[in-house]
Amino acid sequence: MSFDLSKVIRPNILALKPYRCARDDYSAGILLDANENSYGPSLQEAREGNLNRYPDPLHPDIKEKIVSFRNIPSVHNVFLGVGSDEVIDLLIRVTCVPGQDKILITPPTYGMYSVCAQINDVGLVKVNLDVEDGAFQLQTDQVIKTLKQDPSIKVVFLCSPGNPTSTCLSHESIKAVLECGYNGIVAVDEAYIDFVEEKEKGSVSTWVSQYPNLVVMQTLSKSFGLAGIRMGLALAHADLIQILNNTKAPYNISTLTAQVALEALSDSGLSTMYKNIASLKKQREELIKVLENFPVSGVGKVRGAAEGNFLLVEILDRNGQPCNERAEKIYTLMAESKDVVVRFRGKEHGCTGCLRITIGTEQEMDTLAKQLEVALREIA
Ligand SMILES: Cc1ncc(COP(=O)(O)O)c(C=O)c1O
The missing domain is CATH 3.90.1150.10 (Aspartate Aminotransferase, domain 1)
Known part of the structure; x- marks a missing residue:
């Protein structure tokens, strides 16, 4: 069975005509299109970055850097969010019809998956990790069985390394979920991936070209030490990234955040x-x-x-x-x-x-x- 994105995304989101601004087409000249303030920012000291102007809606320069740093096929496979917390919320919002659909989590796990589900009136299905002797691994067969039994589960969140377990899920188990024929999104939260010692347990982000239902979430909050700028990312098939871009607020990443992120992703950063x-x-x-x-x-x-x-x-x-x-x-x-x-x-x-x-x-x-x-x- 091949993955069909149109069956996972909510019909209203699929039908969405995304917000467009004149700046999507023109960004030079006398800019009188966006009701900004041409007299400049109300700051004592001038700062770089045209802060009186709206930021770029998509930040391709940051995405280029992520593409080379994470070995991702293209900028079209990268989404930038206000922390990975925004990505979690967006994934739920674009897939789950409130009061009808569900997500699956594997406790013990990061708390925001269930908080976002509740905020969006989305159901929560839990398949606990195998916690015997602190293994903290997926009960893979149970996860797959549950996903197959309940087509209203639209996203499964797998956290690797896990919070609070500090333990990577085995690549085989993640692969098994991706390949089980489930027609939903498999979101692998890699917030802590850069702290993993063994290479073979490392990121599955390069798998995005192979699996159209995989979303890998990462963040600048942890290894980059930039929790204060609020930048997280989703790496996925271009079709899913397009859906996330269509749905986000038009200027979710601020100019100041973008400046710092570019510096952090430079060679010296x-x-x-x-x-x-x-x-x-x-x-x-x-x-x-x-x-x-x-x-x-x-x-x-x-x-x-x-x-x-x-x-x-x-x-x-x-x-x-x-x-x-x-x-x-x-x-x-x-x-x-x-x-x-x-x-x-x-x-x-x-x-x-x-x-x-x-x-x-x-x-x-x-x-x-x-x-x-x-x-x-x-x-x-
Ligand atoms: C597993 C996990 N995912 C996501 C996040 C949120 O990160 P961000 O700062 O990118 O929103 C955290 C933060 O603690 C986390 O532990």
Whole structure:
């Protein structure tokens, strides 16, 4: 069975006549087409970038850089969003009829998939990850069976490396879902892909030329350290990218965001990114060692792998069992009196007793370890 995009996209979106502006056709001369302010921005100091003008609606220059950086066939396979959170929302909006259609998620997973589903009045189907011994892998047969049984599931969100699991899904399992004959979108969220050590577990973004139903989501918020500019991307078949472009707000990426993104994707920006990734990976290894030899009892295993810029760490009770009560206490104590904020994830499926700790600088990791030790002694 071959994938039919027209059966996945909502009829109103397929029929949409996208917003067009005069700037799509003409961008030079005396620009009196868009009700901008020719007297310029109300800023004391002049800044580069014609901020009194609307930004380019599509930013082909940024997309060119992404095409070469990620080895993607063409700019027509790249969509830019206001963070990958916008991409998640758009994917749901273009495919799911409110009150009728559904998405599938695989808990424990990133929270925004279900939040966006609820906002859009879209149903949620859950097929838990296999969490045995912190495997955090797809129950592939179960996922495929569920997708095949329910044609109202329009998108399946797979997070790799997973948040909060810090674990990559196996490529074979992703491939199996892509090839199972499901006529919906398989969205692989690779927000943390640059922190993955082993090449063979790396990005599936080059698969977009092979699979018309694959969307790979990435972001500049993590490895590029640019959460503040809000830029995420979708990599997919050109037909699906066209749908996303038709549906987004006309000028979703601001001029300032675009300027910073271009700088970050330049050769010097990329080398800074690689340098920072190397430092983060080093700190990740160091933290694992520190946790393994922790000076007080109460710290258990790192659950799952270490493939994101964070670790899922067990907090144990006196009997050595992962314990939500203690984990939550430690979380609150650290945040309220130790100036260190981590995340309590114990209520997520397969994460009992776990804190999610983001990898920071060497100094931040030293402080984290010290304060975790103090907190564990205090609640002992
Ligand atoms: C798995 C995952 N996807 C997407 C996002 C959102 O990223 P962005 O900042 O690009 O919206 C996050 C942020 O924490 C995340 O963990």
